[in-house]
Amino acid sequence: MLTVKHLAKSYNGTKKSLTDVSFSVSPGEVTVIIGPSGAGKTTILRSINQLIRDDDGEILFDDVDMRQLNRRQLRDARSHIGMIFQNYNLIEPLTALENVLHGCLGTKSNLAGMFSLYRNSEKTEALQLLQKVGLGDFAYQQCRNLSGGQKQRVGIARALMQHPKIILCDEPIASLDPKSTTVVMDLLRDLATNDGISVLINLHQVDIARTYADHVIGINNGQVVFDDRTAALTDTAVTDIYRKTTSSERSLVYEG
Amino acid sequence: MIKPENQVSLPTQLPAGPRFTIPLRFRDRRRVTMLITLLILGYVTLITLPTMIPDHFKLVEAITGFTENIKIMFLQPHLSNTSWLSLLGGLGQSILLAFLTTLIGSVLAFFLALASTRRFAPTALVLGIQSFMAVIRAIPTVLWVLIYSVVFGLGANAAVIGITFHSVAYLTKVYADSMDELSPEAIETLQAMGLKRPAIICQALIPYLKPSYLSWTFIRFEINFADAVAIGAAAGAGGIGYQLFMSSSFYFDFHEVGVMVYLILAFAVVLEIISYRLRSSNTAQH
The missing domain is CATH 3.40.50.300 (P-loop containing nucleotide triphosphate hydrolases)
Structure with missing residues (x-):
C-alpha cells in the first residue's frame, strides 16, 4: 500500500x-x-x-x-491522500459543509473550484459524512464557531470526501x-x-x-x-x- | 617591592555628597544633531516670519473679515446662482466618480496583489511590482490627474484615469500586505488535497481576506471622494468640487459655498457611519 x-x-x-x-x-x-x-x-x-x-x-x-x-x-x-492536522487547518470563515466539500475539489475543474460548483450528489455525500462524524446539525455553522473536537471531526469528514x-x-x-x-x-x-x-x-x-x-x-x-x-x-x-x-x-x- | 615614598595611601573617607550627576540617557550624537537643527530652524522661522507679512496687513481687520466670511458660510447658507437639483447632481457626480475609480482600482489591484504577494509570486516579481507601485503612490493623485490631462485634456476622463491610477497603487499595497499576513497553513492544507491555484485563491484566500478587503476598499472610497471633490475644482472634472470652485472663486458667493460645504460634510458623516457599521459587523464575526 x-x-x-x-x-x-x-x-x-x-x-x-x-x-x-x-x-x-x-x-x-x-x-x-x-x-x-x-x-x-x-x-x-x-x-x-x-x-x-x-x-x-x-x-x-x-x-x-x-x-x-x-x-x-x-x-x-x-x-x-487525506490529511489531518493538529490545528485542524479548516477555512474558518466558511461553513462546515463548504469545508467538507473542499475534499472533492482536487479532482474537479478550475471553474468548479473557483465558483464552488458542486453536484447535488457531492453535496449529499458531504452531508452524510458530516452525519457520520456526528455533526449533521452543524453543516451550516461557520467553522470558527465550532469547538476543537468538532473542528477535527470536520477535518476527518473533509479527508473522507477525498475517497482516500x-x-x-x-x-x-x-x-x-x-x-x-x-x-x-x-x-x-x-x-x-x-x-x-x-x-x-x-x-x-x-x-x-x-x-x-x-x-x-x-x-x-x-x-x-x-x-x-x-x-x-x-x-x-x-x-x-x-x-x-x-x-x-x-x-x-x-x-x- | 614598593618603596615607602612611592606607596599610595587611600583616603580613609570619600568626600560626602554626590560627585557625579547621573545622566538619564547616554549622550547621543543623533539627538544632539536633531536638537541643534531644530533650534536653527526655529531661529530662521522667527526672523523670517515678520518679513513675510505684507505692509498693508492689518491684524484686526483680517480677523474680523475672516470671522465675517465664516459666519456667512456656516450660519447663513443659501443658494442663489445654482439650484438644489444641480447641486445634488454635482454631489452625485462626485460620488459616482469616486465609486467608479474605486471599483476599477480594486479589481485591477486584486490581480496585481496576487502577483505581488510572497505567498504565490517569486521574490523578483514581488519587489518589482511593489517598488513600481510605491513610485506611483509617492506622487499625489491630483498630480496624476494633471499629468493625464495632458493626454486627455482637462475633464472627467483625466480624472477617472488619474484617480484610478493612484487607487490601484494604494490598494495593491494593502491587499498584498493582508495576503502576506494570511497563515500559510490554510493554503498548504488545500495544496495537500491536490487543489489547483485558482481554487485555492477562491476557497481559502478570499474567504479569509474578505473583511479586510471590504474595509480597505471602503477607506479608499472615502479618499477617492475627497480627491474627486478636489479634482473637480483643480482639473475641471465637474461634480460638486467644480461648483464649489465656481461659487467661491468666480462669484465670491460664500452663502452658496456654505451650502456645499455642509452637503459634503453630511456625505462624509454618512460614509463614516457606514464604514463604522462595516467594521463592527466584521469584528463581531471574529
Whole structure:
C-alpha cells in the first residue's frame, strides 16, 4: 500500500532530520508513529505527500514513487491522500459543509473550484459524512464557531470526501481534551476497520498508541528504532524509543 | 617591592555628597544633531516670519473679515446662482466618480496583489511590482490627474484615469500586505488535497481576506471622494468640487459655498457611519 524506503532529509545541508527511514503501511490498519519531539515524525508524514520535498529515498504509494511525479501527477496523487492536522487547518470563515466539500475539489475543474460548483450528489455525500462524524446539525455553522473536537471531526469528514486510500494524521489530538480525543481516535479506528482505509498517525501519547494502533513505528533522532505489532510495544521498548541520544551518537548521526 | 615614598595611601573617607550627576540617557550624537537643527530652524522661522507679512496687513481687520466670511458660510447658507437639483447632481457626480475609480482600482489591484504577494509570486516579481507601485503612490493623485490631462485634456476622463491610477497603487499595497499576513497553513492544507491555484485563491484566500478587503476598499472610497471633490475644482472634472470652485472663486458667493460645504460634510458623516457599521459587523464575526 504505502512503502517508504531509505528516506533521508536534511534541512540545511549538514543537520540531518531523517537518516534512512524505511517502513511500510498495510491497508486497513492503524499505524502509529511515536517518538520524542524533534525526532522527525512530522517530516516523515509531510514527505509522504511531498509537502516537504525530501532529499533521498523512495516513497511508494500504490507502487508509484511520489518523488518522481510531475506537478500534475502529484496533484492527482494528493487528491487521494487525506490529511489531518493538529490545528485542524479548516477555512474558518466558511461553513462546515463548504469545508467538507473542499475534499472533492482536487479532482474537479478550475471553474468548479473557483465558483464552488458542486453536484447535488457531492453535496449529499458531504452531508452524510458530516452525519457520520456526528455533526449533521452543524453543516451550516461557520467553522470558527465550532469547538476543537468538532473542528477535527470536520477535518476527518473533509479527508473522507477525498475517497482516500490513506489518511495521514499529524498529531490529530494534541490540542484536544480527553473526551474529544476518544471521539476522534474511535472515528479513525473505525475508518481503518470498517472502511479499509489505511491510517497513519503521529502521536505523542504512548497509551493511546497502545489502545488504537495495529502497528507501531518508533522514531528517535531521525531513525526507525522500533517497527512491530502493537503487542510488542513493551515498557522497555518505549523507554528505548524515548531515550535521549547521547552527544557522541548524535554527532555520528549528523556527520553520517 | 614598593618603596615607602612611592606607596599610595587611600583616603580613609570619600568626600560626602554626590560627585557625579547621573545622566538619564547616554549622550547621543543623533539627538544632539536633531536638537541643534531644530533650534536653527526655529531661529530662521522667527526672523523670517515678520518679513513675510505684507505692509498693508492689518491684524484686526483680517480677523474680523475672516470671522465675517465664516459666519456667512456656516450660519447663513443659501443658494442663489445654482439650484438644489444641480447641486445634488454635482454631489452625485462626485460620488459616482469616486465609486467608479474605486471599483476599477480594486479589481485591477486584486490581480496585481496576487502577483505581488510572497505567498504565490517569486521574490523578483514581488519587489518589482511593489517598488513600481510605491513610485506611483509617492506622487499625489491630483498630480496624476494633471499629468493625464495632458493626454486627455482637462475633464472627467483625466480624472477617472488619474484617480484610478493612484487607487490601484494604494490598494495593491494593502491587499498584498493582508495576503502576506494570511497563515500559510490554510493554503498548504488545500495544496495537500491536490487543489489547483485558482481554487485555492477562491476557497481559502478570499474567504479569509474578505473583511479586510471590504474595509480597505471602503477607506479608499472615502479618499477617492475627497480627491474627486478636489479634482473637480483643480482639473475641471465637474461634480460638486467644480461648483464649489465656481461659487467661491468666480462669484465670491460664500452663502452658496456654505451650502456645499455642509452637503459634503453630511456625505462624509454618512460614509463614516457606514464604514463604522462595516467594521463592527466584521469584528463581531471574529
